[in-house]
Amino acid sequence: MNVTQRRFLNSTSTRTHNVTINKSMLNALNEPDLYRFFCLSLYRNRYYNVRLRIEDIAKITGEKESALKNxxxxxxxxxxxxxxxxPINHPVYEFTMRSLYKIPAIDNEGFITLSHKFTQVNLSVKVKxxxxxxxxxxxxxxxPLTPRxxxxxLGMSKNTVTQYNIELHKAGLLRLSSDKLELTPNELLISNDEAIQKREWYPATKDLLPNITLSFDK
Known part of the structure; x- marks a missing residue:
């Protein structure tokens, strides 16, 4: 196997079917970054580690790479x-740095399980x-809340919430009323009883990180 092939295999992961997101993360990330976290988590391996490049993550979220600079x-x-x-094939440098992301364990305080099909919904990263x-x-x-x-x-403006609600309603994911929002994710939201994420992840070692191939299949 040449250096280029090793580089590709060492930096990528295969997609899983669903992701659990802890309710404690509600205020930890803003809207686009929460969706990006969801997309990142989709490509975890069985030890709940993810090896993806920023350019790969941008492809999954459908954004320009520059949008993920932070x-x-x-x-x-x-x-x-x-x-x-x-290792890389470079005239000066023999190696480059890559990131290994360790996905958090399920929180006993509560979580939701969301299908990979959510990536196929035609909405912006912010709205997702x-x-x-x-x-x-x-x-x-x-x-059970009004838009205000x-x-x-959520620490957002009322106008932004109203606009996002309209977009979600058009996408068939939300029913609107004056005093509440009824969410209609259908097959996108999976029963937590079917969640496969373990309550703890394993430490990363060379033996626990097999070479795997990236798949963007929907």
Missing amino acids: FNKIMDTVLIRKRYLI GYYIKLLLIAENGIV ETASK
Whole structure:
């Protein structure tokens, strides 16, 4: 195997079917970064470690790579990230640094389980992250808050919440009323009883990190 092939295999992961997101993360990340965390978590291996390049993550979220310039710094606030060397084909440098992201364990205080199909929904990264936040605060699919109350709880402007609600309604993910929001994620939200994420992840070692291939199949 040549250096280029090793570089690709060492920096990528395969997609899983769903992701659990702890309710404690509600205020830890803003809307776009929460969706980016969801996308990152989709590519965890069985030890709940993720090895992806920023350019790979941008492809998954559908953004330009420049939009993720602060991604690692932000992710450092919610997960453990370790850096490791991989060989590269370069006339001066033999190695470059890559990141290993360790996805947090399930929180006993509560979590939701979201399908990989959410990546196929035609909405912006911001709106998708907002929808995840609604799912985190919903009670049996209902957010018993007015738009103004929702905006206050999530630290957003009322106008932004109203606009996002309209976009979600058009996408069939939300029913609107004056005093509550009814979420309709259908097959996107999976029963927590079916969640496969373990309550603890394993430390990263060379033996626990097999070479795996990136797949962007929907």
